[in-house]
Amino acid sequence: MNAFWQGLNEAIVMILRGDSATYEALFLSLQVTVYALFVSSVIGFPLGIWLAFSRFKFKRLVMNLIFTFMGFPPVVAGLLVYLMLSRSGPLGYLQLLFTPTAMVLAQILLALPVIIGLTYLGIQAVDTSVWELAYTLGATRWQAGWMLFRESRHAILGALITAFGAAISEVGAAMLVGGNIEGFTRSLTTSLMLETRQGNFSRALALGLILLLVSFFVNAFLVLYNQTQGIKHHARALD
């Protein structure tokens, strides 16, 4: 228990003092996850909407695969990206292995299925006649899709939070494809692992605490944003 309180103490000191290694790890983690979430959202949300509406032959199989990949073991995702990017791999010439970009790629592999799957389920749960209503009111197909997306924004928020949590907290892929290079690819989770291995439990605990705080603030921001979106209306547009 002593180690726990010591870790807590040290964490606060590290945050307040602005320990550079910790902040570097924090920024790398945030940067990698934000990029991965951005790419996954741009691809995943439209794809989820599209899947919710389209009918094709192997749809059930495709959805089963997506749901399976929602629980993709990070270390397997890391392995796949590793094989793609390794010198003898098909994308080896890009020389991306052991870079933050490789970490982003691995996290996309983890976040994308979560976003597609949860968007799909979210849209299934809302009343799809909203789409028809928008369409009869003159919306283009994309505008109508947007209206439906808007109706399912609580599910969308859930998708973002889940994907964020999965991406920022994973360590297997970051370790494999990032390589935990100090000052370059050392993220919160990989450095946490390193500190634990080296027996610096209080430092490791401090990093864990920072990770939790990051998650807390990001989620609080997302939830708050969602709420203000719900209340906001266009009254101003009239004046």
Added chain:
Amino acid sequence: MPEPWIKINQLTRRYHQKTVLHEINLEIFPKEVLTILGPNGAGKTTLLRILSTLEKADSGKILYNFPGQKPLTLSFPEKDHRRISDPLRPSLLYLFQKPVVFSGSVLDNLLFSARFRHIPVDRTKIEHVLEKVGILPLLHQNARSLSGGEVSRLALARAFLIEPAVLFLDEPSANLDPLGMQMLENLLLDWIHKTDMAIVLVTQDLFEAKRISDRVAFLLNGSLIECHPKSTFFSHPTNNLTKQFIQGSLPV
């Protein structure tokens, strides 16, 4: 008689093996209220959805000929239905039987409609249409909290904002009380008096058909039994089934 705005020719629609609409022929004229009368499952809603381009038919044709617009024919099976029917959409508006709204306030709902159709709006216009349907006090209320009747009124307010050439109403009496219906009917009759618009109304209510229609078409099991001006329809129906329906003695 003026030229019809919509001309339906041998329209057929099947769901799986079941024929929902069978070789329908019908014309819709400007400045008229056409009521499509029929029992549940007659295919009324399907017909309305096809006419308002929400759905495709399997065979037959629909010719749309609005003044100031290039005539357009949908020949089913139409491969690229969405794209081809697109120019028609500004002229048509379909009001759902089911109360559907976008989340947001009543005002938001009207503004979305205006934005989709690129209609400039200001506060006076919004207030005017809400006043007309009697829900101005609900301007800032969450649309999700409205009652079925209030949603129907909101839908009507949207219609006034959009001013389509043809308005399709799917069983408006389903959500409106008698007072609401009276308001709706008065507003529609007033509207049609002032403009050239056509109203196509689907109902299973004989009295509603009697009150508001110029012409009545009787639809049964996907077939159009007959269509006449209101007085002829009710006093001298030619078909036995129509007679029975009017008398309430149609065998189930």
